Amino acid sequence: MPPRKSNLNNCDECKKDVxxxxxxxxCCVCEKWFHINCQRVTLEDYKFLAKSDDSIQWYCKGCRGASLKLFKMLTLVSKRQD
Ligand SMILES: [Zn+2]
Ligand SMILES: [Zn+2]
Structure with missing residues (x-):
């Protein structure tokens, strides 16, 4: 059976330990870990996100792309409703 010891997370981008x-x-969607350097997150953004440690709303590149599409769709829908 697989050992369930303290989770060493791997960055999903470079596959190295975090x-x-x-x-x-x-990422709050796929729940994968990423180094900020691997995702080109600025230190300012990181500090800002790390402060709100309770509910970090951060999306990795992949999920951000997907949610942007969704967002555009939603704005289209809401425009239509006006
Ligand atoms: Zn990495
Ligand atoms: Zn993600």
Missing amino acids: GSEDKALV
Whole structure:
């Protein structure tokens, strides 16, 4: 059976470990970890997101693309309703 020891997360971009010293974010959609450098998140953005540690609303590149499409669709729909 697979060992369930303390979760060492891997960055889904570079596949390397995300250590506690690393600056990394977890995507709130796919729940994968990414180094901020791997996702081109600025240090300012990271600090801002890390402050609101309770509900980090951060999307990785892949999920952001998907949600942007959804967002555009929603705005289209709401425009139509006006
Ligand atoms: Zn990485
Ligand atoms: Zn994601």
